[in-house]
Amino acid sequence: MSSKVATGIPGLDELVDGGLPSERVILIVGGPGTGKTILCGQFLYKGIYENQENGVFVSLDESRDHFFTEMKKFGWDFKKAEEDRKFAFIDATRMSRVAMLKEKLYKEESRSLRGKHLPVDRLIEDIQAKISALNAKRVVVDTLAALTHRFLEPVEKRNATVDLIESLADLGVISLVTTELGYLGLERHALEEEFLVHGVIMMQTLFSGATTTRAIQVEKMREAKVNPSLVPYSIGQNGIEIFPNMPLFGNK
Numbered sequence: 001m002s003s004k005v006a007t008g009i010p011g012l013d014e015l016v017d018g019g020l021p022s023e024r025v026i027l028i029v030g031g032p033g034t035g036k037t038i039l040c041g042q043f044l045y046k047g048i049y050e051n052q053e054n055g056v057f058v059s060l061d062e063s064r065d066h067f068f069t070e071m072k073k074f075g076w077d078f079k080k081a082e083e084d085r086k087f088a089f090i091d092a093t094r095m096s097r098v099a100m101l102k103e104k105l106y107k108e109e110s111r112s113l114r115g116k117h118l119p120v121d122r123l124i125e126d127i128q129a130k131i132s133a134l135n136a137k138r139v140v141v142d143t144l145a146a147l148t149h150r151f152l153e154p155v156e157k158r159n160a161t162v163d164l165i166e167s168l169a170d171l172g173v174i175s176l177v178t179t180e181l182g183y184l185g186l187e188r189h190a191l192e193e194e195f196l197v198h199g200v201i202m203m204q205t206l207f208s209g210a211t212t213t214r215a216i217q218v219e220k221m222r223e224a225k226v227n228p229s230l231v232p233y234s235i236g237q238n239g240i241e242i243f244p245n246m247p248l249f250g251n252k
Contacts, residue, residue: 002223003051005138005174009039011233011242015216017224020199022137022221023109025168027194028178030203034041034214035235036178038074039203041067042239043176045076048086053137056130058090060146071174074239086129092123093146120147120160124167136182137173144179158192160236165196198222203233206248213248 005020013019020026030036044055057078059067067089068079081087091237127139148157168175179193181204194200199221206215216233218226233242 003049004201007043008243009042011231011244012216013040014244015218015227015231015242016199016221017226018161020174021221021223022174023172024198025175025177025196026198026199026201026221027191028176028201029136029181029194030178031181031205034181034205035205035233035240036203037062037070037142039066039240040142040176041076041078042074042177044138045071045078045081046136047083054086054134055138055140056088056090056127056134058092058127058135058141059137060092060141061143063093064089064091073139074237076239086133087135089128090123091129092126099107102198110150120163120167123164126202128171131171131173131199133229137169139168139173139175140191141175141177143170145241161193162196169198181185194219199224202242208248215248216242 002021004025005022006018006019007013007016028036028039041057047053047055047178057067071078078087080088081088100106130136131139141164144161144164147160151160158180168177177193177197179191181202200219202217202219204215204217206213214233214235215230217230218228220226227244229244230244230248231242231244232248233240
């Protein structure tokens with residue numbers, strides 16, 4: 001059994017038997033605006049300042065300045081954490097755009113270069129270097145969808161996903177990886193990457209008549225006795241708070 005990692009997110013540890021299993025890859029699945037990046041930022045920041053566990057954030061779709069600005073709204077000063085050598089931001093957005101440009105210019109010539117060799121191998125090397133430099137214990141990759149969208153063929157998308165998740169699993173850290181929820185509702189088909197990871201946490205915005213509520217569910221978590229209930233959460237000025245004992249939509 002692996003040790004437990006306190007998330008720093010009120011209510012989440014109650015759903016996962018006291019914390020997330022260490023040195024594992026956890027997938028955060030959610031639609032736009034559900035707070036996936038906020039949850040991951042909170043996980044990193046609380047890890048740094050409450051658990052003395054340095055962190056690395058890998059962005060595939062937003063810039064360093066935008067991330068710092070958004071996180072500062074919750075009182076999380078990642079710029080200071082970076083200056084104190086407790087945090088590193090890896091901007092992988094340019095990598096993806098360059099790879100896409102190469103594919104457009106050299107469609108046939110670059111076919112043998114597509115797949116893991118363009119983005120994933122280089123990305124993992126960068127992550128390993130930052131982990132080593134900071135002695136980091138927590139890593140976030142946001143978002144897997146931005147990586148797979150650059151591949152033309154389904155087999156290439158799958159290879160990139162498998163390569164990234166398997167590589168993260170070998171880094172000796174706990175990794176949160178976000179991806180997009182393609183279908184809104186309580187019934188859905190599992191994403192292929194959900195079978196590759198150690199745990200899956202789903203975040204949704206649900207509708208009941210004129211009422212909406214944010215709902216989170218731990219769909220699976222190996223090595224933990226989880227509460228699988230769909231429970232409400234909020235996004236406030238201090239970040240995300242989960243309410244494990246509160247019914248959805250206020251129903252009894």
